[in-house]
Amino acid sequence: MNAMIENPHPLIIHFPIALLLLGSAADIAGLLFRREELFRAGWYAMMVGAPAAVVTGVTGLWSALRAGYLAPDVEDAVNLHGLLLAGSIVLFTLLFIVRFPSRPVLPAARALYVAALVVAALLLGIGAHFGGELVYVHHVGLR
Numbered sequence: 553m554n555a556m557i558e559n560p561h562p563l564i565i566h567f568p569i570a571l572l573l574l575g576s577a578a579d580i581a582g583l584l585f586r587r588e589e590l591f592r593a594g595w596y597a598m599m600v601g602a603p604a605a606v607v608t609g610v611t612g613l614w615s616a617l618r619a620g621y622l623a624p625d626v627e628d629a630v631n632l633h634g635l636l637l638a639g640s641i642v643l644f645t646l647l648f649i650v651r652f653p654s655r656p657v658l659p660a661a662r663a664l665y666v667a668a669l670v671v672a673a674l675l676l677g678i679g680a681h682f683g684g685e686l687v688y689v690h691h692v693g694l695r
């Protein structure tokens with residue numbers, strides 16, 4: 553319980569990963585099959601997933617900056633994870649703002665929107681993979 557309060561990062565990482573990857577998949581399918589309900593599903597997932605990603609990023613920074621937590625040998629690996637996820641968070645946040653319900657993405661702009669979504673989702677997936685390596689290869693958080 554104490555560990556969760558001291559470092560909530562591992563507790564909440566699952567929310568943006570699951571929601572934003574699922575939402576992106578729904579949007580891609582929506583574009584391919586021209587189905588409005590898939591776009592709606594993508595929006596609902598993003599509505600929770602994008603704010604969750606920002607909160608997760610803050611907890612990640614907190615985790616990385618905790619005094620005496622990181623050894624110099626893992627600094628590069630932490631920076632790589634942090635930068636990839638920071639890029640993903642910025643992109644998802646911009647896409648979230650563009651898509652806010654009062655300003656729906658116009659059908660003509662959807663291909664461009666989904667292309668940017670794919671980049672954000674790739675950054676998220678690859679960055680999260682390196683997050684797993686931080687723990688299971690470099691033993692960050694287990695030392």
Ligand code: HEM
Nearest residue numbers: 561562565605608609612613615616634637683684687693
């Ligand atoms: C949406 C944003 C983020 C996601 C989805 C994410 C995901 C992950 C994942 C999957 C792990 C492995 C956890 C485990 O297996 O127990 C991890 C660990 C870690 N992440 Fe992130 N991360 C995010 C943002 C950040 C940011 C911006 C930083 C800042 C550098 C960061 C720093 C860390 C650190 C230091 C660890 C090592 C273990 C720990 O203290 O939790 N993360 N992250």
